[in-house]
Amino acid sequence: DIQMTQSPSLLSASVGDRVTLSCKASQNIYKYLNWYQQKLGEAPKLLIYYTNSLQTGIPSRFSGSGSGTDYTLTISSLQPEDVATYFCQQYNSWWTFGGGTKLELK
């Protein structure tokens, strides 16, 4: 089974900061990687699919990159409404989620 490891598990940042979240796969997942945002008390919401494709309606401050085993979600200018937990998900072999990064305001 492919394991997904996200870091950090908790990230504190200020409004306007550039924020980078990391996701590492236990083997090459060939860019088959999605990112979801989950706000408190809500279901997850798709942000980015196939590593760097922005889902319809998602602000352009969100972007994704990576290849092989290492992937990144970047928020170019953090907004208060971005406070949430972010999960990566691989679909190269079945479906596995990372443990999540909780993003809070400093």
Add this chain to the structure above:
Amino acid sequence: QVQLKESGPGLVQPSETLSLTCTVSGFSLTSNSVHWVRQPPGKGLEWMGIIRSGGSTDYNSALKSRLSISRDTSKSQVFLKMNSLQTEDTAIYYCTRGYSSYIEYYFDYWGQGVMVTVSS
């Protein structure tokens, strides 16, 4: 518009069987896959299983011996049954639609989730 809604008991006794229903609208079960994903309180997401548009199923290897997913296409419903429940099965259970296109695969619509507590 596409909607999914989970329903089922909020409390299940240890060792008993969990039965959940996902009622969908705005799309056809014969054209799309539906997955079940669960989330223990304060923890991450765990993929449980899939029922594909053709009716075939696959399960997380860790749950395979206890889990069954089925559907009734005439009622637009997907069913989850999991036996021998333990306290560690306490979680929010979500159904979600799987979208696939060439190299893309993602969960684009989610239900609101149903909280299931395993306790005597």
